[in-house]
Amino acid sequence: MPIAYRNVSFVYSAGSPFESAALRGIDCAIEPGSFLALVGRTGSGKSTMVQLLNALLVPTEGEVVVDEYVNSPDKKRRTKKLKGLRKKVGYVFQFPEYQLFLDTVEKDVAYGPKNFGATPEEALKKAHEALGKVGLDSSFYERSPFALSGGEKRKVAMAGILAMEPDVLVLDEPTAGLDPEASREMIALFKEINAQGTTIVLVSHDMDLVLECATRLIVLENGKIVKDGDPSSLFEVDLESYALEEPKVFAFVDALRKLGMSISPDGISNVETLAEKIKEAKK
Amino acid sequence: MKALSVNHLSFAYAEGDPLVISDLSFDVEEGEYVSLIGHNGSGKSTLAKVVTGLLGFRFQGSVEVFGLSLSKSTVREARKNIGLVFQNPDNQFVGSTVEEDIAFGLENHSVPREKMQGIIDTFAKEVGMEAFLKKAPEGLSGGQKQRVAIAGVLAMNPRLLILDEATSMLDPSGKKEILSLIHRLKKENPSLAILSITHDVEEAAKSDKVIVLNAGKKIEEGKPVDVFKDQKALEAIRLDAPFVYRLANALRERGIDVPSDIVSEDALARWLCR
Numbered sequence: 001m002p003i004a005y006r007n008v009s010f011v012y013s014a015g016s017p018f019e020s021a022a023l024r025g026i027d028c029a030i031e032p033g034s035f036l037a038l039v040g041r042t043g044s045g046k047s048t049m050v051q052l053l054n055a056l057l058v059p060t061e062g063e064v065v066v067d068e069y070v071n072s073p074d075k076k077r078r079t080k081k082l083k084g085l086r087k088k089v090g091y092v093f094q095f096p097e098y099q100l101f102l103d104t105v106e107k108d109v110a111y112g113p114k115n116f117g118a119t120p121e122e123a124l125k126k127a128h129e130a131l132g133k134v135g136l137d138s139s140f141y142e143r144s145p146f147a148l149s150g151g152e153k154r155k156v157a158m159a160g161i162l163a164m165e166p167d168v169l170v171l172d173e174p175t176a177g178l179d180p181e182a183s184r185e186m187i188a189l190f191k192e193i194n195a196q197g198t199t200i201v202l203v204s205h206d207m208d209l210v211l212e213c214a215t216r217l218i219v220l221e222n223g224k225i226v227k228d229g230d231p232s233s234l235f236e237v238d239l240e241s242y243a244l245e246e247p248k249v250f251a252f253v254d255a256l257r258k259l260g261m262s263i264s265p266d267g268i269s270n271v272e273t274l275a276e277k278i279k280e281a282k283k
Numbered sequence: 284m285k286a287l288s289v290n291h292l293s294f295a296y297a298e299g300d301p302l303v304i305s306d307l308s309f310d311v312e313e314g315e316y317v318s319l320i321g322h323n324g325s326g327k328s329t330l331a332k333v334v335t336g337l338l339g340f341r342f343q344g345s346v347e348v349f350g351l352s353l354s355k356s357t358v359r360e361a362r363k364n365i366g367l368v369f370q371n372p373d374n375q376f377v378g379s380t381v382e383e384d385i386a387f388g389l390e391n392h393s394v395p396r397e398k399m400q401g402i403i404d405t406f407a408k409e410v411g412m413e414a415f416l417k418k419a420p421e422g423l424s425g426g427q428k429q430r431v432a433i434a435g436v437l438a439m440n441p442r443l444l445i446l447d448e449a450t451s452m453l454d455p456s457g458k459k460e461i462l463s464l465i466h467r468l469k470k471e472n473p474s475l476a477i478l479s480i481t482h483d484v485e486e487a488a489k490s491d492k493v494i495v496l497n498a499g500k501k502i503e504e505g506k507p508v509d510v511f512k513d514q515k516a517l518e519a520i521r522l523d524a525p526f527v528y529r530l531a532n533a534l535r536e537r538g539i540d541v542p543s544d545i546v547s548e549d550a551l552a553r554w555l556c557r
Contacts, residue, residue: 042424042454095452149323149324150323150324151322151323151324152324173454176451176452176454177370177448177451177452178323179322179323179482179521179522180322180482180484180521180522180523181322181518181521181522181523182322182323182521205454205455205456206455207455243456245455245456248526251548252526252530252548252551252552255548255549255552256552256555256556259552259553259555259556260556261555261556271526271529271530271533272533274530274533275530275533275534275536275537275539276537278534278539278555279534279537279538279539282539282555
C-alpha cells in the first residue's frame, strides 16, 4: 500500500499567539513493505508526521494519502469515513502497556478487532493468533494483564495492535524500558512482521535499534527532511548536530579508521557484522 | 562504614506467594557505587522498595541502613539517610513548578522558609536546572524532570542514593545527562553511597561493583570486568554484556585473540590497530 506525503505542513494552534510550525513542506513516498526509521531530536516533527498518517491530525497544508484515503484540510478532497484508515494504520504508542485496561489478556487484545466489527468469536480468534505471534501461549489468555512483567505487558499491548491486522505499523520507541532479552525478542518480531509484508514506520532515538532494523532512514530537523537514505549512509552524517547518538558500531568503526585501519561501514548493522568486517580488514 | 547491609533477605508480596527476593545478602559501603542488574521481573525494583520500608516489614532476614536495623519503629530514622529516585519522571513530579518540586521534601521536614530558598537554589544549580525554577513540568524533557527529582532528593542531604531504573524511560541524551550528573555528584561527595538498580549494562560497567540478580537470587557479585566477561552466563539470564565485551567475544569467535584485560572501546580499537 503506497503512502504519500504531498507538500505537507502542519502548524499547531494556527492563528493563535502560540502558533508553531511542526512540519514544513514534507514530500515523501513510503513504499509498501518498507521498514522506515524516522529520527530527529525531540520537537523535530517526528510524532506529528506519524500522527498525520492515520488522521489523528489533519495537515494545515498539503495532503497525506494512504491507499484510497486522503487526509487533507480541503473538505472536498478529504475522505469522509476514516474508520477504515484507523484499521489500516496501527499505532503502538510509547509505553503502550499503560493503555491496557481489561481484566484478562485475551479480552484486552480482542477489544480492537471487536471495535472494528468482528464477532466476539472472530475477535477472540484474532486475539489468540496475535498473542501467538508475540510469543504468549494460551496460559496467558485468562491472566490479568496487570500482573505480568513489564516485557510481557509490552507484548500484550503489541498483540492488541496486531490483532487488528494493520497494513502499516507505527512504532514509537518500542523497546524503551525493556531489558536486553525482551528487546531482542521485540526486534525479531518486528523483522518477522515486516518480512510478511507489513510496512513499519519506526520512531526512535535509539540509533543502534534503527541501524539493526531499518532499511530506510529519514532524519527530520525543524520540521523538514534533511536526510533520506540507506541506514549505512548514517556513517557520513554528523548525527550530533541533530542531537542523535552515533550507533555504537559506527562510533567504533570511526575510532578504527582514525587509528589507520581501512574498514568500510557498509553492511555493518550490529556487533556480529562489525566483527566480521574487522576480521576481513585485518587480513 | 556500611551504608546498606542486606542479610539473608527474603520477601513475598503475600503469604504463600512465590518469593520475589530469596535469601539475598550484599553490602554497599560508604562512598561505593554499586549497580544491581537483572532483567524485567528479576526482583530489582521490589528490592528498592523493601530496603526503604515501602513494602512493610514482613520480610525475613535483616536490612541495616548505616547500622540501623530496619523495622517499623526505625524506618523514619533510617529514611533520613536515604534518597530514592524512581523510574518514571512524570509520576514523581509533585510540584507545579521546578522550585516547588524541590521544596516538597523540605516542607515535609518543616525547614523554615528563610532557609528554603537558599537550599533550593543550591541544589537546582547542582543539577543544572537553576534557569528553570519557575517552569512547569510540561515544558521539561524527561531528563530534566529526573534532574529535578534528584535535586529534591539531594536537598534532604542523603548519605545513600538509591536509583530505581532512574534512566530507563529516558532517551539517550536524557540518559547521558543523568549518568554524568551521578558521576559528578560522586566525585564532589566521596562519601556518598549509590545503589543503582538498572538493566543498563553500559551504566553498570562504570560502577565500582556489580551485583547480578535473577529470580530474586544473587548469582554474581564483583568488579564489572569480572562480572561481564562471561557473556554466555549473562545471556542465560536475559542480560547483555556491555558493547566492548560483546565485540571482543565476537572477535574471539572469529579467531582474533583479544586479551581479557581489554575492557574499554578505546583500548580495543588501539589493540586492533597496533
